[in-house]
Amino acid sequence: MIVPLPHILIFSLLLFAIGIYGALVRRNIIGILISIELMLNAANINLIAFSKTTSLAPETGQIFALFVIAIAAMSAAVGLAIVLALFRVRKTVYTDEVNLLKW
Amino acid sequence: MVSADHILWVPLLPFAAFIANILAGRRLKHRAAWLSVATSAVACAIALPVCWAVFHGAHFANQITWLAIGKGSLQFGYLMDPLSATLLFMVTIVGTLIQIYASGYMAGDPRYSRFFAYVSLFMSAMLTLVISDNYLLFFMAWEIMGLCSYLLIGFYFEKESAAKACFKAFLTTRIGDVGFLLGFLTLFTAIGTLSFSKMNAIMDGTYTGPAMLIPVSLLVAASLLIFCGTIGKSAQFPLHVWLPDAMEGPTPVSALIHAATMVAAGVFLVARSFSLFMAVRDVLPFVTTIGTITAFMAAFIALTQTDIKRILAYSTISQLGYMVTGLGLMGLGAGTFHLTTHAFFKALLFLGAGSVIHGTHVQDIRQMGGLFKKMPHTATTFIIASLALAGIPPLSGFWSKDEILLTAFASGNILVFGVLLLTAFMTAFYMFRLIFMTFFGKARDPHVHAHESPAVMTLPLWALAIGSIVIGIPGSPFMHHWFQKFMAHMTHYPEYEPSAFVMGCSITVAVLGIGLAGVIYLKKTAWAEKTASVFPTFYRLSLNKFYFDELYSRFIIKPFTAIGRILFSFDEAVVDGAVNGTGQNTLFLSRLKNWFDQHVVDGLVNFMGALTYFLNAIVKRLQTGLVQNYMLFAFLGFLAFIAWQLKLI
Secondary structure, three states: OOOOHHHHHHHHHHHHHHHHHHHHHOOEHHHHHHHHHHHHHHHHHHHHHHHHHOOOOHHHHHHHHHHHHHHHHHHHHHHHHHHHHHHHHHOOOEHHHOOOOOO | OEOOHHHHHHHHHHHHHHHHHHHHHHHHOOHHHHHHHHHHHHHHHHHHHHHHHHHOOOOEEEEEEEEEEOOEEEEEEEEEOHHHHHHHHHHHHHHHHHHHHHHHHOOOOOOHHHHHHHHHHHHHHHHHHHHEOEHHHHHHHHHHHHHHHHHHHHHHOOOHHHHHHHHHHHHHHHHHHHHHHHHHHHHHHHHOOOEHHHHHHHHHOOOOOOOOOOOHHHHHHHHHHHHHHHHHHOOOOOOOOHHHHHHHOOHHHHHHHHHHOHHHHHHHHHHHOHHHHHHOHHHHHHHHHHHHHHHHHHHHHHOOOOEHHHHHHHHHHHHHHHHHHHHHOOOHHHHHHHHHHHHHHHHHHHHHHHHHHHHHOOOEHHHOOOOOOOOHHHHHHHHHHHHHHHOOOOOHHHHHHHHHHHHHHHOOOHHHHHHHHHHHHHHHHHHHHHHHHHHOOOOOOOOOOOOOOOHHHHHHHHHHHHHHHHOOHHHOHHHOOHHHHHHHOOOOOOOOOOOHHHHHHHHHHHHHHHHHHHHHHHHOOHHHHHHHHHOHHHHHHHHOHHHHHHHHHHHHHHHHHHHHHHHHHHHHHHHHHHHHHHHHHHHHHHHHHHHHHHHHHHHHHHHHHHHHHHHHHHHHHHOOOOHHHHHHHHHHHHHHHHHHHOOOO
8 A cells, every 4th residue: 555645744744843842852862862863764754755756766765864874873873972971071961951051 | 204103102001091090990099000100101211212302303293184074184193393392201201200299199098099090191181282283182182181170170079169179270271272272273264274284384384285375364363262272271361260279189280280281281382383373473462461461460479378389379370471471472492491391390399389288287388387307308309499490590490481581681572571570589589488488487386297208209309309400401501502492493483692681680589589588587577567568459469369269250250140040030930931831731631632532432442342241141141051942943943944945934
């Protein structure tokens, strides 16, 4: 069965909204990182959906999605490393307790 | 013309001593005197062979271009002719002896090295003056001597009288110096050269250069102005007033500067300019008159003075008047001869007086008496010098004084001759009044304990005494008037046959003067006061030095001080007022500018600062420090961007 494109787009929109909501309201940095992953995956779903329905070669979107996954993995690694370093110094992973850049 | 350039060491050596003493005098201490004496002695040793050569007919000169101006140039150089050789001979010998004496006389003085520094500088200047070959160098040395004279008269500057005396001496001689400066500048305008030898050649008509038209009026002006220098430096009437006061200086200085050498420089100046004076003979009577007045007046004043050094000072003025008279009567040889002999016996007299002062610590002859037994060397040499001054043959003073008298007599100036004879009489009288009151009779003041001076002081006395005896021989008939003929090489002036009449007159008045002094001051001591009461006017005139100081004070110094005071009040009111007004205006303007600066310029700067601060207070609120806020802003921005792209807003 073929899922129509609007359904997929609505799904990915919801997924992105959940991601952005999480990223904006979570205090825990780990949660924020997870939310970011969600947003990236929403984007991936869009890419796959469009690659299936447009006249371009389907590989284009799929390769793009692969790249995004790679970047997501990388950003998760860097983000977790920062969290680890932060935790070592400040003994916390809550963003409201890390406000050095405040005026 | 042969050169003898090593003659330059003669002034340079004392100058080196001056430098050393003025810079390192404190460390040299008593060695300062050795240095000065040694350089002077070496200078003497260098000078004497040169003089000897000149006495045997040699003639040395050399010059370098010192300054090129326009077409002409100014030359500096030395000239050794009979005149300068005579002076060089006299100055080096007398100067060295006086410095040896001074090393003993000044012993223990706190400014010992400074004294010798000044004396060396003086020697250097005097020797430069003597050997210089042009008016400019002559004038420079002349002025340095004036400075040294000032410094040395004021050597005991703690004493107010000394401080005033040096001031007076400097200002009075300055009048003459200005005249001299103008004089040789006038001469330069007239003949275009300052060199003595060139001037002599031009005046004698032997100059080989291009013919020139010389305005006689300029020459007359030049000669009169140059003579002004002589009047100032040689203390001639009416500028003689500084010399008696100059006796405030140390006695060796009085001997060296104010008796033997510097004051003789004025006479030397006339002798140097003799060809000029001969070219304009109309000014010579003026010279003669000044000289005669000076000779007579000073001798007359000396009759009643009681300060031993002041008597000698007036005697010096009188003898300088003699020399000037001699030169004024065209007696170049006579004037120069008297200058030389006078230097020896007058230096001796001053040194003797210094020895007396050193031994008794008083200067007033009324407090002395009977010193002959206590100070035999001083007394004997002093008497020798006095005999020479009084003109007793065969001492030097007789021959030279006789030469001047002869010139006056033979040139037909009977009035001058008479006045000079009278002066000679007074000279003999006051000198022996001094001697009888000082060395003979009974000690008048029991507080005075006299003692003979040390050998370092008496030996120069004896050396000068020998000089005073023999130095007249070259001008006497024993050497066939060699000196006069020697001088006659220089210029053509009338020569006179020796006259037995003149010699007789001269000896008679001298003996009479001495005899009268002996009678009055040894036998009939009451006569002196009786004479004074018989001629009260004359007595008071003499005692008060013809009221010259009072006259000058009344008619010159007071008006000038009054003018000075008026100018001062003008200065204070107007000039100072203008200056102060300017100052106050500036202050007011500055205040104005200060206000502007503080409120406008600084206000602008502060306003910029405040503005930035204010904006910052608003904008900084964005920096919450919460990472989610930043993300929210970014997301909202993104949404806004999308909305704009989709034309939703």
